[in-house]
Amino acid sequence: MGDTYTVGQYLVDRLRELGLGHLFSVAGDYSIEWVNSYVEKSDIQAIEEVNELNAGYAADGYARLKGIGALCVTYSAGSLCATNAIAGSYVEKVPVVLINGAPSIQKTLTFEQTGYSSHHFISGRETDLQLFEYITAAAVRIDSPHLAPMLIDYALTQCITERRPVYIELLEDMVDLQCARPSAALKAAPDISDEDSLNQSIAQISERLQNATKPLIWIGVEIDRFGLHDQAERLIRDLKIPYVTELLSKAILSEDDVQFAGVFDGKSSSPYVQSLVKDSDFVLALGVWLTDINDLGWPIDLAKTAFASWDTVKYGTIFNAQVSLADLVNGLIDKRLTCKAQSLPAKTARQAPVAVPAGEITYQGFYDFIQQQIDGNTIVGADASLNYFGSLLLEVGARRGFIVQSSYSAIGYIGPAATGVSLAKQDNQRLLVFAGDGGFQMTAQCLSTQTRFNLNPIIFVMDNGIYGVEQWLADASVFHGNRPFYNSCILHRWNYSKLAEVFGCQGWKVDTYGELEDAINGAKENLNSPSIIQVVVPQRSIPNNANWKAS
CATH class of the missing domain: 3.40.50.970 (Thiamin diphosphate (ThDP)-binding fold, Pyr/PP domains)
Structure with missing residues (x-):
């Protein structure tokens, strides 16, 4: 050439x-x-x-x-x-x-x-x-x-x-043909806000923030997508009020933050977060997406919530178009607002390791145990499955430390996504992935690529033999009774840990918490290939924060 x-x-x-x-x-x-x-x-x-x-x-x-x-x-x-x-x-x-x-x-x-x-x-x-x-x-x-x-x-x-x-x-015949060289560097097109709409939005939101008795900030996924992490943190610091995230935006800011109250995901949120959202008299939602997974069983109070997205602001009957989210956040920072002081419960230190529980592993018990394995260098990934619920309440200290596809919710996403995350993450970070067995069956070949390129995610496959989240969505009461699961939700069970022999990585099958602890310790020492841990759980076991629909 x-x-x-x-x-x-x-x-x-x-x-x-x-x-x-x-x-x-x-x-x-x-x-x-x-x-x-x-x-x-x-x-x-x-x-x-x-x-x-x-x-x-x-x-x-x-x-x-x-x-x-x-x-x-x-x-x-x-x-x-x-x-x-x-x-x-x-x-x-x-x-x-x-x-x-x-x-x-x-x-x-x-x-x-x-x-x-x-x-x-x-x-x-x-x-x-x-x-x-x-x-x-x-x-x-x-x-x-x-x-x-x-x-x-x-x-x-x-x-x-x-x-x-x-x-x-x-x-194919274009590849080797001559063309002009690049000129200027590529840049994202700048945001263009309508000045009147922007100023009106800043004024309206500022007034509500200052007059509210219990204001709350709801941080959404667009803060992450458009790289507004620092601006959002600055606004939260200046306003001195609590904030929550949505499942899709979980841990885009460190969950160790003293003003972080928790993840709001409707009735699957912690009781404290549900109370905080219910009692607030003004909610500023920044880049939040309204989806059925983000507001599980909870009617959003549109009258007290201002939604500022990528290019619009909606609050009650007010609609301001062509308002850049970045311009709005920066405008609110420039106002130097003072809100009514609120106190959050003191952050408790992460739970110290406790004695290994006895008995069979349950969904909730698994996540209680896993919390002890998460530190500031851990990235967590969860698939569209009952793992949405268990992972939602995990405390993740790493900024941008949680990966989930909860809006589109394609089961099977997280295994191969872990390949990309493993290549993009920092060297000192470790990736823990939680997959349902049904979703993992769809994309299990991810282990081949991860092994080939010496990537080391730790993949937990929750083996209950059913499409659990599909059954939960269709009829959750089955989990609390003796009625059979839908035939379409029953899986042909695999011996997932044996896939390690097929692909050349490492695998464990665990039925008890002692075996789980040993498997995790072994996986942490395995730095050159993925580790698959098959976690056997009872079919009717679900995380505690999924019980509201099953009752």
């Missing part, structure tokens, strides 16, 4: 510029030239995944910590397998770049004009493009080297601006 600068190099350079250090890929002949000739020769490490769904989940987990993630797949047969992961990233505002290797212009025209099909074709040149337009912030097709820089820059700028996935269809 000499001194020529190509489309393939342009894409690599722009991704590296945004901070991408790892690319999750699945081999495919339409994309393999770009990976082999450009990615492999760059500072980006290619992580070869076992399937496209796992690659998508891994890129999502990576992006939640790094601010950008990417996967490379092949046309249709590969890309369509990744749609569920990309849809989840779209819903949860996670900036993932999907690079889809596509057939050449010649192959495309031959198919369209003669009907002679190259492999993976469905119905023409825009099948994949049109599909991904619905679940990305931008979808572009690179079929001209002259337009490639503009289209790539547009897609990547949309990705970092909207914090949502984008789709780049890279034709």
